[in-house]
Amino acid sequence: MTAGAPRRRRGSIELDAAKCTSCMICVRECPVWCIELVADKTHDPNAGPRGRSTLELTDFRIDYGLCMDCGICIDVCPTDALAWLPVSVSSAAAASTLNTDLV
Amino acid sequence: MILPETTTVAADEWVSQHRYLRDSGLRFFDLLVAVDLGDQVTEVVTHVMSADATRRAMSRIEVRREERIPSLVEVFPAAAWHEREAHDENGVEFAGNGDLRVLITAADPPPLQRSAALEPRVDKAWPGLYEPGAVSGATRRRRPKPVPGVNEEWINGGRQ
Known part of the structure; x- marks a missing residue:
């Protein structure tokens, strides 16, 4: 973190994968379509009478080449899994390399 | 800046409303902008003010895609440029503006229409x-x- 940076500075976006439920709300609300999410479903037949399915987040990519730092994904996240991180995205020679996996 | 109240004007009063505003001292034509409201309706808003900027007025009109609105060129010659821009970007047709040449882009549909x-x-x-x-x-x-x-x-x- 940069010393003295305001705590709510819009640097980059942080994901707490343990809180994410793969609900896709952020992906669908993003106005520039820069978030991509992949989750695997595992089914445990022994848990409960009908078994239990759980989603496991495997990929959560934000393309910082497209992201416009609007923060809508952070606002809409129902489990507060997304938050601002006051660390800027480092510059890159090609926009394609800014597609960052946060998991 | 506190914006003045906006008056919604019918198409047949569009020119006379602006003539009235000009004759009552609002002689500076500040801007004319168009916004696509969806459902084939475009909103056109003008802002005029007095030379010392103490009095202002905003007027708005809604125009459907196939309709035309009368041009303000005869009242405010400065409107010609803004109408040309609105025609270019939003596809609004202004009846009576003889110079709606392409300004930036000739894209079809116009780039600021929601269907683009x-x-x-x-x-x-x-x-x-x-x-x-x-x-x-x-x-x-x-x-x-x-x-x-x-x-x-x-x-x-x-x-x-």
Whole structure:
């Protein structure tokens, strides 16, 4: 973190994968379509009478080449899994390399 | 700056309203902008003010896609440029403006109409289409809730 940076500075976006439920709300609300999410479903037949399915987040990519730092994904996240991180995205020679996996 | 109240004007009073404003001292034609409201309706707003900027007035008119609105050129010659821009970007037709030459772009549909799709929206599939945990190739049980700003025809990357 940069010393003295305001705590709510819009640097980059942080994901707490343990809180994410793969609900896709952020992906669908993003106005520039820069978030991509992949989750695997595992089914445990022994848990409960009908078994239990759980989603496991495997990929959560934000393309910082497209992201416009609007923060809508952070606002809409129902489990507060997304938050601002006051660390800027480092510059890159090609926009394609800014597609960052946060998991 | 505190914006003045906006008066909604009918098409047949559009010119006379501006003539009245000009004759009552609001002689500076500040701007004319157009916004696509969706459902084939475009809103055109003008802002005029007095030379010392103490008095202002805003007028708005709604125009359907196939309709034309009368040009303000005879009242405010400065409106010609703004009408040309609104014609270029939003496809608004101004009856009586003889100079609606292309200013920046001749795209069809005009780029600021909501029906105009950006190139990446046509090439790329909407990432929100993905259903977590779904078996690839299986049919979806439900369609994702549409989100404002995502047109139906863009959802499959233009391929339905």
